[in-house]
Amino acid sequence: MCEKKIHDGLQDVLACKSSICRIEMIDGKAILEYRGYDIHELAQHSTFEEVAYLLLFGELPTKSELEAFSEELKELRELPPQIIGLLTHLSPFSHPMVVLRTAISYLGTMDKHIHHKSHEKSLQKAKSLIAKFPTIVAYFHRIRSGQNLVHPSDELSHAANFLYMLHGVEPTKTEAKAMDLDLVLHADHELNASTFAARIAASTLADIYACVVAATGTLMGPLHGGAAQKVMEMLREIAVPWRAEEYVKMKLERGERIMGFGHRVYRGVVDPRTIELRALAEKLAKEKEPKWFEISRAVEEAVYKYKGLFPNVDFYSASVYANLGIPDDLFINIFAISRISGWTAHIIEQYENNRLIRPRAFYVGEAGRKYVPIDQRG
Numbered sequence: 001m002c003e004k005k006i007h008d009g010l011q012d013v014l015a016c017k018s019s020i021c022r023i024e025m026i027d028g029k030a031i032l033e034y035r036g037y038d039i040h041e042l043a044q045h046s047t048f049e050e051v052a053y054l055l056l057f058g059e060l061p062t063k064s065e066l067e068a069f070s071e072e073l074k075e076l077r078e079l080p081p082q083i084i085g086l087l088t089h090l091s092p093f094s095h096p097m098v099v100l101r102t103a104i105s106y107l108g109t110m111d112k113h114i115h116h117k118s119h120e121k122s123l124q125k126a127k128s129l130i131a132k133f134p135t136i137v138a139y140f141h142r143i144r145s146g147q148n149l150v151h152p153s154d155e156l157s158h159a160a161n162f163l164y165m166l167h168g169v170e171p172t173k174t175e176a177k178a179m180d181l182d183l184v185l186h187a188d189h190e191l192n193a194s195t196f197a198a199r200i201a202a203s204t205l206a207d208i209y210a211c212v213v214a215a216t217g218t219l220m221g222p223l224h225g226g227a228a229q230k231v232m233e234m235l236r237e238i239a240v241p242w243r244a245e246e247y248v249k250m251k252l253e254r255g256e257r258i259m260g261f262g263h264r265v266y267r268g269v270v271d272p273r274t275i276e277l278r279a280l281a282e283k284l285a286k287e288k289e290p291k292w293f294e295i296s297r298a299v300e301e302a303v304y305k306y307k308g309l310f311p312n313v314d315f316y317s318a319s320v321y322a323n324l325g326i327p328d329d330l331f332i333n334i335f336a337i338s339r340i341s342g343w344t345a346h347i348i349e350q351y352e353n354n355r356l357i358r359p360r361a362f363y364v365g366e367a368g369r370k371y372v373p374i375d376q377r378g
């Protein structure tokens, strides 16, 4: 094998065919589509339920299909008592993403058909996971903070119900719409690291829970979904907009990364989701606490001035979540609550057009060494 064939970080490698998400750069502008529908149109007109249906089934639902799908999700929201027991027994100091992946694994132990991979069975498991993710996250948060569980409402939408279960009060229309839009924007993004992890697991024909656990673990890293929590830490540290420039300059001079900036795919172009999230963050800032948005704008200007980088999807998510009263350590979970729709769509696509994903490594270690018995080693 020759070294020049190595694609460090698999940058720009086309690893599979997919009809779920399209990212294309045209005339210096990024296009992002789910199943061929532009993200800006979906952001304006769609809901998370509709987008999840689109990702899973490949088509926009009719009115009755959407109603049936939304009803099915509502019926699947509640957790089995064993999972609630698990959430009660886990350390309240565990990171909620660690709790989420543990609960997913536990759900797998309760599925008698865990290894069944027919299209119908996989869709059923996907719907169950999509429906239960918000409940796992909200229940754990209430348990760890000593509050009573708020059971899922069968009146509210997916997004509104999550906020209701988390806070114990129904969200306002603006809050519910903001949460819903955020879920639409995070639902899928082609072969990002967590989705690729899910597809690698699926390519071994591992069960769907194993694939989702792989994805959940991968999403947690600060270079991926973990960035939003780090962004919030940064906004809190900066504390006032006028300190942003000095902070960014100092970090960059030290060779440190600014969380929420840069992207493997959107290089020198704006991530289309950022445009929507910035507008959403601004809208919420006008109605709620303006500080986080103002600091974010100042950071964005400074990072562009000193490094020429644009914010990614995680950057404005932070101020949106803060204004929705979501604790910092749940930010990655919100990402997962949305991305489970994309993960499961990709897992099903992988199952149905499978070839084991097994790349090679270019070996750079020593070769052909002679084994030395332990008593003869220096």
Ligand code: ACO
Pocket (backbone or CB within 6 Å): 009, 192, 222, 223, 224, 225, 227, 256, 257, 258, 259, 260, 261, 262, 263, 264, 265, 307, 309, 312, 313, 314
């Ligand atoms: N802060 C400062 N400089 C950065 C940043 C950043 N956030 N991101 C990239 N750069 C710089 C690099 O130092 C490098 O500069 P150089 O050419 O002067 O050495 C250049 O931009 C290219 O960076 P790469 O390392 O090649 O970028 P890569 O594609 O490997 O990494 C990544 C992408 C991981 C997202 C990176 O931009 C990063 O670490 N960002 C911060 C973490 C983050 O926000 N992650 C969320 C990503 S979105 C998502 O997963 C949901």
